[in-house]
Amino acid sequence: MKLIFFGDCMFGRNNNKFIQNPFKYVEHIIKTGDFIFFNLETTVSNPPLSNKFKEDKVFNYQSNGTQLLSLRKLTKKPIFVSSVNNHSLDYGVQGYQNTIDFLKSNNFLCNPKKRVEYKNIVFLNASDHCGCNNKKKWEKHILMIDYNNLDSIYQRIKNIKNNDNNSFIIFSIHWGSNWIKNEFPKKYINFGKKLIDYGVSIVFGHSAHHIIENPIIEYDNGIIICGLGDFVNDYAIKKNFDSDKALICIINKINKKLTYETIKVKRTFVEEGGSIPIIKKVQFK
Secondary structure, X not given: OEEEEEEEEOOOEOOOOOOOOOOOOOHHHHOOOOEEEEEEOOEEOOOOOOHHHOOOOOOOEEEOOHHHHHHHHHOOOOEEEEOOOOOOOOOHHHHHHHHHHHHHHOOOEOOOOOOEEEOOEEEEXXXXXXXXXXXXXXXXXXXXXXXXXXXXXXXXXXXXXXXXXXXXXXXXXXXXXXXOOOEOXXXXXXXXXXXXXXXXXXXXXXXXXXXXXXXXXXXXXXXXEOOEOOOEEOOOOOHHHOOOEEEEEEEEEEOOEEEEEEEEEEEEEOOOOOEEEEOOOOOOO
């Protein structure tokens, strides 16, 4: 079983133009996966919602979904979408609901509050921040992590394993800040390890706009992805973080054994709009 993970995907803000198929240079890799996983860093509404729906935030992301349709056409294999992050409610509850409706109607696997089950895979997604002024509103609709109160999360994992010990659990978590110098903070790594202790097989972390130092950790019989960098966006490049570089992580599961490999990509701005991943020989730090 081959599982392909890539990081945050954002397809424009304020309805700016954006390339319709930002995946065109990595299609051949995506097509090899039995299961695809990524973080959707935008709301989706078609037609777009007006500015009156915007939450009071610094940045509000909205896409019409064209790019997701291009991805969906690439493969008939299951695509799991992490729809929980600090942009889930950028356009309020309506934008959030539009996003979920769009994803489900186009055969993407997602559930922002509960788990997704597909065969023996159980997928959960959560965020430890919202960048919002009304955290309670977000908590009502998405799974928010409080590092001072994690028992309910661990119990949730434990219950899944107790009901079906063969469940292969993947926990997607939008964690940490946008820019992280040096090593990933131990608080997050310890949380990832604890999730594996309770029965998670893969912790899929994302949020930072660059590749985390030591981006992937093998722990016990599981794998912790700390951060693969942004896969698709329109952000200005921070050279001191090499933020135009990213990773694709391929995890192979043979029986109960997990192994991984990474593929280096570099995002390049294209005339149609957006910064998209291209595979090339790149010098990484």
